[in-house]
Amino acid sequence: xxxxxxxxxxxxxxxxxxxxxxxxxxxxxxxxxxxxxxxxxxxxxxxxxxxxxxxxxxxxxxxxxxxxxxxxxxxxxxxxxxxxxxxxxxxxxxxxxxxxxxxxxxxxxxxxxxxxxxxxxxxxxxxxxxxxxxxxxxxxxxxxxxxxxxxxxxxxxxxxxxxxxxxxxxxxxxxxxxxxxxxxxxxxxxxxxxxxxxxxxxxxxxxxxxxxxxxxxxxxxxxxxxxxxxxxxxxxxxxxxxxxxxxxxxxxxxxxxxxxxxxxxxxxxxxxxxxxxxxxxxxxxxxxxxxxxxxxxxxxxxxxxxxxxxxxxxxxxxxxxxxxxxxxxxxxxxxxxxxxxxxxxxxxxxxxxxxxxxxxxxxxxxxxxxxxxxxxxxxxxxxxxxxxxxxxxxxxxxxxxxx
Ligand code: ATP
Ligand code: MG
Numbered sequence: 456x457x458x459x460x461x462x463x464x465x466x467x468x469x470x471x472x473x474x475x476x477x478x479x480x481x482x483x484x485x486x487x488x489x490x491x492x493x494x495x496x497x498x499x500x501x502x503x504x505x506x507x508x509x510x511x512x513x514x515x516x517x518x519x520x521x522x523x524x525x526x527x528x529x530x531x532x533x534x535x536x537x538x539x540x541x542x543x544x545x546x547x548x549x550x551x552x553x554x555x556x557x558x559x560x561x562x563x564x565x566x567x568x569x570x571x572x573x574x575x576x577x578x579x580x581x582x583x584x585x586x587x588x589x590x591x592x593x594x595x596x597x598x599x600x601x602x603x604x605x606x607x608x609x610x611x612x613x614x615x616x617x618x619x620x621x622x623x624x625x626x627x628x629x630x631x632x633x634x635x636x637x638x639x640x641x642x643x644x645x646x647x648x649x650x651x652x653x654x655x656x657x658x659x660x661x662x663x664x665x666x667x668x669x670x671x672x673x674x675x676x677x678x679x680x681x682x683x684x685x686x687x688x689x690x691x692x693x694x695x696x697x698x699x700x701x702x703x704x705x706x707x708x709x710x711x712x713x714x715x716x717x718x719x720x721x722x723x724x725x726x727x728x729x730x731x732x733x734x735x736x737x738x739x740x741x742x743x744x745x746x747x748x749x750x751x752x753x754x755x756x757x758x759x760x761x762x763x764x765x766x767x768x769x770x771x772x773x774x775x776x777x778x779x780x781x782x783x784x785x786x787x788x789x790x791x792x793x794x795x796x797x798x799x800x801x802x803x804x805x806x807x808x809x810x811x812x813x814x815x816x817x818x819x820x821x822x823x824x825x826x827x828x829x830x831x832x833x834x835x836x837x838x839x840x841x842x843x844x845x846x847x848x849x850x851x852x853x854x855x856x857x858x
Contacts (some may be wrong), residue, residue, distance in 0.1 A: 457547040457555065460665035460716070463529050463764040465489030468508075470528035470550075472515055472542055473535030474501025476818035476828060477740050480748065481534055482507050484756035490764075493527050495520055502818045503534070515542045525549040530763045532717060536562050536738050537617055553665070553716035553763040554738045561713060562738040565615045565646045575712050577705045578732045580724070581649040583607055584615070591637050595630050607649045612636045615644040620826065621682015626650065651732070655725040657694050658687075658743040659706035662718045662758035662768055669707050670770045672755060674699045675743045677722075678858060683783065683826060686846075686858055687743045689750065690776035690839040698723075698731050705733060718759040720744060742781065742828070749814040749833040750777035775812075775835035778846035782830040786853050787823035806852045810845050812836045 463469070465488050471478045474496025482492045482503050494507040497514050504510035509527060513520030515538050524531060530551045533543060536559060544556035561567045572579045585591045612633060614623035625636035627647075637645060656679060660672040676693045678686040694702075706721040713719075720741030722734040744755035753771040761768055786802050807813055817830035832849055836842035850857065 458549065458551050460551050460553075460765040462766055463490075463551075467491070467529045467764070468493060468527055469760065469763060470495065470524045470531040470546075471503065472496075472524075472531065472533040472538040474498060474503040474507075474510070475535060476502050476820075476830075478503030478534035479506055479818055480745070480754075480816075481532070481740065481756045481759060484754060485760055488757070488760060490760065493524055495524050500821060502820060505819055515539055521545050530765075532739070532759060532763045533559060534739050537619070551763065551765065553759075554719070555714070555716065558713040558715050558719075559738045562736050563616055565613060565618075565735070566644070568735060569646070571712065572709065572733050575705070575708045577709065578730070580651050580732055580734070581607060583647045584644070585612070585637065585647055586644045588634075588637060588642055591634065595633070607647050608633065609650045611648050611650055612640065613646050613648060614640050615646055620684075620828075621679075624682060651724055652727040653724050654727050654729070655694070656734075657698070657702055657723045657725060657731075658720055658741065659702050659723070660718060660720045660741060660744045660747075660755055660758075661703075661706045661710050662755075662762055663710045663715050664762055664768045665716050665765055667711075668768050669710060670758070670768045671703055671706065672744055672747055672751065672758075672771050673773045674702055675746075677743050680856075681826070683781070683828075684742045685781055685855075687746060687779040688777070688839075688843070689746055689773065689779075690842070693839070695725065695729065698725060698729070701731050705731075709733070709736060717762045718744075718755050742831075743779075745816070745831050746777040746779040746833045747771065747773075748816070750775045750835050775837065776839040776842045778834045778842045780832045780834070780846060780850060780853075780855060781828060782817070782832060782853070783825070784823035784827035784829050785825050786855060787829070802853050807832065807849050810834075810848055812842070812845060813849060 468491040470493040474494045479502040492507045493509040494503045495511040540556040540560035609628045627633045656677040658675045663669045674694045676688045720737040740755040747754040751771045812835045814833040834846045
């Protein structure tokens, strides 16, 4: 049995499973509202652990760690969808937990996730589940040149579980590449998705309270590079207006059907023919919602706190057009040179900060690596054109490829 929700007053202690950058920004938001914070993450240097009142340094399923968290906190959440859903289920026996373990379990497994989308009547990319190499070979033999797996090529083979930032994915053009990719991914259960002609990518962040109230952030327009989010743009009209309504309604029904409590991000593809398909969900605040810290009156992290604390939700309002640029380890000069990854040679923050409306967020990671999310910049301005122009200047200074 899960603990029932009640409103928690600031001064209460709130916990988060996972100590990455999302946890860190959640800790900042919690502390600014007067809550005490506990982070559970095994890494002593985790970005959130470094700034939290308390840091429990155990594995996510360590009984003593979970016990300590339940004893210290009145509510808990997760910042990382690969935290075992069972850890949330265990906490939920003692304290209020959002999102619930079931919703996280669905988001953790592409097979359950896609089944859920279909149940909600939201279109998904054509796909096939491939659970074993025997199954893969059978599927290929039976259908060679006809339907099923072969009709999904060229496609993307994605591990059913544990993928993020394009990890656990291989692009495949033909049956041989598919067989090789399945081996390369370790023979674990996978989903093969047809490679779709993408015109754009959108995401919608909804927050659903324990009383069923739902609010959402403005729709986000995302650009990915090498499977990693590179840029998010948000202002009225940045997305197709008919698709915007469809996406917001789809995101709400996906949350509603899961009886979801908390912040949920739904990622969408817009195809060349202007149809919308859902890609995946993240049961937590999301990289594409970081702009809300600087451009909205309520951020995605505050929404998460309100949901888990049983507090009222108000519809967020965006006050400035915004561009968010991810700062990956690639732009740290030492990385470019392939030499020691220390901080003697930093990106030119001084120059970037001379630009108007630039908000710098760094996550406190001590080592820059290629593809590693080190921070982000949000650029706010009074018009979308200005925000884009400043973002371009910032990208040039930092050596981020033009967009
Ligand atoms: P993250 O957790 O960072 O969102 P992920 O590892 O879960 O990423 P996906 O969202 O499945 O990965 O894919 C990453 C990116 O790869 C997508 O945003 C999109 O740009 C591209 N992509 C994924 N699937 C497809 C597809 N079926 N057709 C075309 N492009 C795709
Ligand atoms: Mg994704």
